Amino acid sequence: MHVPDGFIDAPVSVAAGAVAAGAVAVSLRGARRELDERTAPLAGLVAAFIFAVQMLNFPVAAGTSGHLLGGALAAILVGPYTGVLCISVVLLMQGILFADGGLTALGVNITVMGVVTVLVSYGIFRGLVKALPRGRRTVTIASFVAALVSVPAAACAFTAIYAVGGTTDVPVGKVLTAMAGVHVLIGIGEAVITMLTVGAVVAVRPDLVHGARGLAAPLKLRVGGALVDAPAAHPAPVAARPPRAIWATGLVTALVLAGFVSFYASASPDGLEKVAADKGIDKKAEEHASKDSPLADYGVRDIADPRVSGGLAGVIGVGVTVVAGTGIFWSVRRRQTKDAGPAHVPDAV
Known part of the structure; x- marks a missing residue:
């Protein structure tokens, strides 16, 4: 759902x-x-993983494909605030290096694909985990529903922006019907990917999943024939060092997906591209400012073999995103530590 330059007029793009x-x-x-020290590097990995999976367009209807938006996945894994930053990093890398998503439309894309998806999905997720019995299964079920709803919500958000600042004269009702219809189907794919990814991490390290914290069901003891909550135990100290095995596994997975599996992704236009072409929204689309980038359109210039070109571009994209994301999140973490200041030690009496 990367909005290109020219779909939305300048004043609304600025807003x-x-x-x-x-x-x-x-x-x-x-x-x-x-x-914290464990989750800061994982947040960079989440951004790189979302970049990689967004290269894997999957077919959803005749001549139409979809791809992960990632807002729900990021929010559940690393938190809603960090989730917005993850998607913003991904969109920035895609726009500058790969000419994917207009630069003048960057604000529109961050608002639609980052802010809206995170707010909607995390709100639904938190509501479900509070209403359902606590446990790992609840986390996976809630992640499925949250991701499913977040995609048509983003489609509706784009339609609202188009209604205010669209550069073509297409009835908003037609745009809304087409966008919502196809993105409900895309949302199913988003929900499956999100559920499987969150479930895999929860199964191995639930303590690293932001949305799973505090969801363990309390231990019950039978006393006098009745079940009562066991006394709360003091939590075991958690190592401050990053979970290197999870980080390495996730990075390798992202590299394989972007460098190899992406070659087999659907070549059909995604939901927004298809709707734009069918309804005439793209009549005033503009050439991307980064169209001459060596990595434009997810290929490396001067490499003729499409498999090698696309795979190498994907690997470069994952590498740049994980480095940029990790650097940003470590900086945020260090700023928090600096602002907190050293712990106060009372004077000896």
């Missing part, structure tokens, strides 16, 4: 940019409370 900038600023402050 969306201001909304996106405000959301990123708020998220930078909020992420300080979500990140």
Whole structure:
């Protein structure tokens, strides 16, 4: 659902940019409370993983494909504030290096694909985990539903922006019907990917999943024939060092997906591209400012073999995203530690 340049007029693009900038600023402050020594490097990995999976377009209807948006996945794994930052990093790398998503439309894309998906999905997720019995199964079920709803919500958000600042004269009702219809189907794929990924991490290290914290069911003891809650035990200390095995496994997976599996992705236009072509929204689309990038369209210039070109571009994209994301999240974490200051030690009496 990467909105290109020319779909939305300049004033609305600027307004969306201001909304996106405000959301990123708020998220930078909020992420300080979500990140620690273990989760900061994982947040960079989440961004790289989302970049890789977004290269895997899957067919959803005749001549139409979809791809992961990632807002729900990021919010559940590393928290809503950090999730907005993850998607923003991915969109920035895609726009600058790969000419995917317009640069003047960057604010629109962050607002639609980052802010809206995170807010909607995490709100639904938290509501479900509070209403359902506590446990790992609840986390996976809630992640499925949250991701499923977040995609058509993003499609509706784009339609609302188009209604205000669209550059073509297409009835909004037709745009909404087409966008919502195809993105409900895409949402099913998003939900499956999100559920499987969250479930895999929860099964191995539930303590690393932001949305799974505090969801363990309390231990019950039978006393006098009745079940009562066992006394709360003091939690065992958790190692401060990053979970290297999880990080390495995730990075290798992202590299394989982007460098090899992406070659077999659907070549059909995604939901927005298909709707734009069918309804005429793309009549005033503009060439991307980064169209001459050596990595434009997810291929490496001057490499003729499409498999090698696309795979190498994917590997470069994962590498750049994980480095940029990890650097940003470590900086946010260090700023939080610096602001907290050293612990106060009372004077000896």
